[in-house]
Amino acid sequence: MWVERYRPKSIVEMVGNEDARLEAYRWLVGWRQGDRPLLLIGPPGTGKTTIAKALADEFGYELFELNASDERTKERLEHLIKPLLENANIYGRRILLFLDEVDGLHGTYDRGGLSALLSLLKDASNIPVIMAANSDSGEVMKELRKVSKVVRMKGIPPRLLLLYLEHVLESEGKSMSIGDRLRVVVECNGDVRSMLNMAQSLVGMGVSGMEPISYSTPIDAAINSFFAAGNMEEAVYALSRCEGFYTDPLFGYDSEKRRVDKLVALYSSIINASIDNDRMVRLLEALSYADILIARMNRLRIWSMLKYIDRIITYSIFNDSRGLSYSQYDMPYNLSSKAFNEGRVLRMIVDAIASRLHESRHNVVAYYMPYIPLILGRKSNSSSSSSTAVRIGEGYSITMDELEGIAKSLALG
């Protein structure tokens, strides 16, 4: 990978963020016991990890790296870092501790991680510590900013990116049309890593200068191209060009995200397809494995693995998914209409009860609704069930149709 091959070995060899680099360099040059840790904040691909690695190399430190894919609970952090701090001086090793993606400390998976990290940073005053974060917002960052020397990094200006791209192309002995070079630079949005990946894939695929390199095929067109692809490579290509992504349900699964979730798009297309059960089972099983994989990658934040997902999905569902077409509804029509109708009746009933009892709809659903089916269910065996239902209905100003609706929807009718 060009990204690794051309990762600058020293801090001078990087491009962009000169002031931030000088600041980081100054911090380590003048570092002494008790100094604050360095906190690098900036968007992906601006060189935070490279700075840590280059500084460690240049000043003869052994880099001890802990990134987001490691579990960072209180116990784990103490288990990993404490011995390091206690023994740092025993063997005369100079250690630089690098904590990557500290903004991603997760409340559930990394429980106690923040407080443990803050207390370890106090103890770690005998070794230099560099932390890196993509985002500046949130409680974790607020606390970390207080105890660190903050250096902010920004996206690399396009001209400097072009300068670096030309250097890499020259070193590789590869060529790209000027149009492609400009478009790669523009599309990577100041992210060197993304620029090199894009350039390498363009050079590797031999894509012509006229072909658009934008990853912006609308999700419906991309999924349809995937289903219509003649071979696996074409299908992988269709998925990789899709404007959608793989979302992480943990961090909010709203309708906007679902709309551009590639996995949901494939799922909704499969369940709406007129295919036999065995084929559907195979397809859904393959998708569910991919879903588990994506969730694990998201949870452990192993973003580098996400690039294999398109290929994994394609290889697992390619044969069974030929001839399908895109559908955006994640529930088959016969089920969704039933759910919609029942939901409408239930909402009407909740509204009626809420208005009659001067209660909020939330309270009606939480405290009153559970008794309605019980009342209806108990009375349904007796001869007076219908008159009881009418009386209940009158009491709550609910019509008979609505009562029947709720009884039916709760399978008591």
Next chain:
Amino acid sequence: MIRLSINKDFTLPMLGKDVFVRLMRSGVEYDKVSRRFRIKEGADVASILAILKEAVREEISIELPCMICGNDAGCSECEFSSNCDRTSVASRCICKQCIKGGYYGYIEHLIPLFNAVKSEGGEVKQERRRKGGRER
């Protein structure tokens, strides 16, 4: 159109106390003697731009300095001018003349800067040692 250069002094018309305070809070410095403004390193350029746009009701263009020669990088004539959000990229770029020196020309210019920091740091450390500070 008002052209603001990052890391260079500039003047502004009288904008009132409120705007002045907001600009100072966003990372603009004011030199009372020369009566000129300067955007501090690492300042939130986007919010400075928003404050100024609201106050002067004029188009404002940001000009990045060239890392090598220190002159304006020529953002208004740059081939990327419509795609480069100068409020969110790093505060230095490279001008059309200096880019001709290529990648090695660029890093050659940086080497003395880093070396200066290194020797400066060494002196600071020696000073600290003399004062009896703890040192690894």
